[in-house]
Amino acid sequence: MDDNASAGQPISEAEALERLEQRADPSQRYYAAWWLGRMRCQNPKAISLLIDALSSVLGQPASPDDLMVARNAARALGKLQSPAALASLLQALEHSDHDLREAAARSLGESGDANALPALLETLNRSTMEPNAASQARLDQPCEALLEAIGCLAKGSKDPNICQALQRFCQHPRPMVQSAACRALVLVSGDSQWATGMLNLLNDPEPLIRRGAVLDLGASGWRDAAEAIAGCAAESNIKLLALRQLLEQPLHGPAPSALGSQERHLLNLMDGVL
Amino acid sequence: MSQGNAAALQTQLQAIEQAATRQQLANASAQLVALMPQLSSEPELQGQAISCCIDLLKANNPAAALQALRGLIGCGAAAVEPLLNSLDERNYGARAWTVRALSAIQDPRGLAVLQRAVANDIGPSVRQAAAYGLGRLQGQNQSMLRQCLESLELACSDSEWSVRYAAVAALEQRLQQGLPSELDQQARSLLQQRSQQDMDDTLVVRLRALLALERLAA
Numbered sequence: 001m002d003d004n005a006s007a008g009q010p011i012s013e014a015e016a017l018e019r020l021e022q023r024a025d026p027s028q029r030y031y032a033a034w035w036l037g038r039m040r041c042q043n044p045k046a047i048s049l050l051i052d053a054l055s056s057v058l059g060q061p062a063s064p065d066d067l068m069v070a071r072n073a074a075r076a077l078g079k080l081q082s083p084a085a086l087a088s089l090l091q092a093l094e095h096s097d098h099d100l101r102e103a104a105a106r107s108l109g110e111s112g113d114a115n116a117l118p119a120l121l122e123t124l125n126r127s128t129m130e131p132n133a134a135s136q137a138r139l140d141q142p143c144e145a146l147l148e149a150i151g152c153l154a155k156g157s158k159d160p161n162i163c164q165a166l167q168r169f170c171q172h173p174r175p176m177v178q179s180a181a182c183r184a185l186v187l188v189s190g191d192s193q194w195a196t197g198m199l200n201l202l203n204d205p206e207p208l209i210r211r212g213a214v215l216d217l218g219a220s221g222w223r224d225a226a227e228a229i230a231g232c233a234a235e236s237n238i239k240l241l242a243l244r245q246l247l248e249q250p251l252h253g254p255a256p257s258a259l260g261s262q263e264r265h266l267l268n269l270m271d272g273v274l
Numbered sequence: 275m276s277q278g279n280a281a282a283l284q285t286q287l288q289a290i291e292q293a294a295t296r297q298q299l300a301n302a303s304a305q306l307v308a309l310m311p312q313l314s315s316e317p318e319l320q321g322q323a324i325s326c327c328i329d330l331l332k333a334n335n336p337a338a339a340l341q342a343l344r345g346l347i348g349c350g351a352a353a354v355e356p357l358l359n360s361l362d363e364r365n366y367g368a369r370a371w372t373v374r375a376l377s378a379i380q381d382p383r384g385l386a387v388l389q390r391a392v393a394n395d396i397g398p399s400v401r402q403a404a405a406y407g408l409g410r411l412q413g414q415n416q417s418m419l420r421q422c423l424e425s426l427e428l429a430c431s432d433s434e435w436s437v438r439y440a441a442v443a444a445l446e447q448r449l450q451q452g453l454p455s456e457l458d459q460q461a462r463s464l465l466q467q468r469s470q471q472d473m474d475d476t477l478v479v480r481l482r483a484l485l486a487l488e489r490l491a492a
Contacts (some may be wrong), residue, residue: 207336235336237399240436244478255477259484267485270478271443274406 013041020049026065029053030072037076047082054088058095071103078107086111090119102142109149120150121165134173143169144180151184151219163189170194175201175209183216190251192222199225202232210234218242221251223262230269239273276316282309283319287326300337303330307345317352324353328360331371339371347378354381361387370400377407382418385411392425398434405429405437409444416454423448423457423464430464435476442468442479446486462490 011019011032016039019025019032033053036046053073057066074092077085089111092104101123108116127141147169154162166188169181182197198220201213214234217225223246229239247266248255256263286306293299306323313320323345330342346353357375362368373391376384384407391404408422408429426448429441445461453461467473469483 235399237402237436240439244435247481248477256481259481259488263481264485267478267482270439270482274402274440274443 011035013039013043016041017043017045017049020053026069029069033069033072033076037072037079040079042080047077047080047084050077050080051085051088054092057100058088058091067097067100071100074100074103074107078110081111083113086113086116090116093119093123098138098142102145105142105145105149109145109152112153114153117150117153120146120153121162124150125165129168129172131173139174143172143177147177147180147184151187155187156190158189170197175204176212179213179216183220186220186222186251192224192251195220195222195225199228202228207234211238214238214242218245221246221249223250223266226266226269230273236273240270243270243273279312279316279319283313283323287322290326290330296335296337299333299335300341303338303341307341307348310345310348314349320349320352321356324349324356328356332362332365332368334367343371343375346375350379351381354379354383358383358387366397369395370397370403373400373407374403377403377410380407380410380412382411382413382415385418385421389421389425392429398437401429401432401434401437402440406440406444409447414452419448419453419457423460427460427464430468435479438468438474438476438479439482442482442486446490449490
């Protein structure tokens with residue numbers, strides 16, 4: 001077998017399945033898991049191998065190599081949106097490894113399955129929001145991923161219990177968590193008053209935070225944010241992506257099927273950031 | 275006057291050289307760029323400022339690079355040769371800024387660089403900037419227009435949506451400025467294709483193509 005096989009070269013589906021199934025070389029498994037998700041592989045064997053790779057670290061001690069493969073398997077399962085993966089992903093939210101919990105939370109958000117909501121909320125509520133959280137490498141829970149997933153799955157539900165749980169995180173010591181909480185609140189409540197927290201962060205001195213706020217506003221679908229996004233000091237490709245989301249996934253109503261005055265306005269703003 | 279400009283330029287170049295933090299470098303760059311309009315009648319001084327701006331594009335400091343980009347765009351045609359000579363195949367970030375500058379300056383000498391970027395660059399944002407620039411190169415030279423359309427056709431089938439979006443906007447620009455009838459046909463049919471669901475899976479690209487067709491019909 002060639003030496004750079006795991007360095008991102010094109011492989012076939014059969015080869016990817018073979019690499020994930022073998023146990024001798026974890027880096028081959030790691031790459032194969034990523035590849036299957038990236039290619040949106042719908043082969044049932046891919047899903048069962050990925051679930052196996054994830055389950056093998058749940059409820060029992062796992063080696064760092066197995067954990068690394070399991071994280072990629074969890075990420076891939078989100079992209080494949082298989083209902084069969086729900087139980088393992090939910091169980092992974094309880095794992096001691098922060099990054100595995102994060103991958104599971106994101107994938108549950110992508111799954112579109114509202115059955116995941118109670119577990120996501122419970123995990124979020126467990127976060128203690130320590131005052132020194134801003135300076136820690138990792139939070140006690142993957143708050144951003146959890147907030148993002150809850151926003152996706154409860155969009156438009158106006159559920160007061162969910163909104164209450166989310167509001168606590170608008171005061172989080174980390175600006176990116178505040179932004180994620182505001183985004184989720186806009187999506188769940190449909191009320192744009194929560195967008196203010198994101199709008200304020202567009203002027204943050206830190207470029208990473210401005211970038212995050214631009215993307216969160218875009219994902220909220222609140223179209224009145226378009227000018228503020230276009231005028232933010234952030235990379236044009238980030239602004240373009242956020243404006244695209246406002247256009248394609250408006251907060252209220254379905255994706256547009258024709259050009260209305262709002263769509264024309266958004267397209268003009270997009271041309272301006274090219 | 276020239277003495278005063280020379281001294282002011284030396285001060286700014288020194289401030290850039292001595293900047294110790296990213297923020298200081300960005301601030302010093304902004305001051306250099308503010309001085310540049312005064313240098314436009316003194317080619318030697320302007321050349322020094324241009325070459326400093328080009329170095330700033332390579333400094334891996336987006337805030338400074340953004341300033342330098344503004345300065346270079348302000349110099350227009352005078353910045354084109356130095357930019358073309360500065361292209362560094364190994365420095366992805368700097369190449370992206372260079373393509374962006376050439377796109378904005380709209381000088382037809384940038385054609386070959388923009389074409390190469392659309393065809394080969396691994397960075398989507400570089401291909402996007404190049405495609406947009408192909409819509410704005412000045413001039414009505416038939417051969418240049420044909421080459422622009424060839425590259426825009428390629429950009430229309432790029433795997434990255436933002437490159438296709440930029441190509442659609444560029445095609446509209448070229449059509450608005452007028453094309454010989456054969457090229458006009460080609461550009462319109464590319465827009466038609468991008469507006470159709472079975473040809474493009476990205477809603478925003480289809481809507482942008484529809485907007486272009488609508489405005490061209492008006």
